[in-house]
Amino acid sequence: MAALKWSDIDFNNQTLRVVRTYYNPTSNKLKYQVLTPKTETSIRAISIDTTVINLLQLHQGQQNIIINENRPFYHDDNFIFATNEGYPKTLKTISNRLQRLLKCLWHTKNA
Template sequence: MLFTLLARTGLRIGEALALTWDDIDFENKILTVNKTLVYPTNSTPYLSTPKSKASLRTIKLDDVTVRLLKKHRINRNEMYLKYQNYKKPETNIVFHQHDGRWLRTNVVREYFKEVCKRAGLPILSPHALRHTHAVHLLEAGANIKYVSERLGHASIKTTADTYLHVTKKIEDEALELYQRYTEKI
């Protein structure tokens, strides 16, 4: 579910790992990003403010993501009841280790590498899911300002410089739009 959420929202991994169930408004299909998990090497994890002021945001969730999050919550509650060593976290966090502690960022990265290997895909970082989400939005025709705000970027320039490399789909659609426009002139 963590990887699905990253791919469908463009959250940074620390933002996703910091989420609590209180940050998700299922009725209005909104997720609030107001903190990030910092997990320094050989140290205690802690919550911090997100990367920038623009990173404080609400993200609209699609129906599939809402349904999967609800299913994840039910599954977690069943696990607490079924297995004694599966502990409910004190902080109401969405993603956690079996003992209720924060998920470690490096463990998530290593697991993602394993998933990539098993799927026969190039070895990537979970951050690639953020990149994929942004590119998919842009290819679908989403306004770059919307994509920038959804990702929590401080400026549209950051979004454009990072994600608006020309893909074949964007190029083909732009050329098609141009041809239709020039035919009307």
């Protein structure tokens, strides 16, 4: 997820291509590596539904606003899930956010 770039999304055919991995053992936003997957079978295209396409387009629009507001220092490498400075979000950040969302969903479901 952290390695996904906008060029990996085909909005017309509703697919997402997995062609790289993200490596950052120190969780330092500046010290990451984008690598090729370990095996050739890891490189693949995944179908995504219309809801995900619509959410990605909404996210892209919001991200473009952030890019324009932060243009002087924005490091634009085309990452989908980027910080306000343009660097890919760390796995720790993504994991923490997903845990909070799942906890919220669990509480809502069991309320």
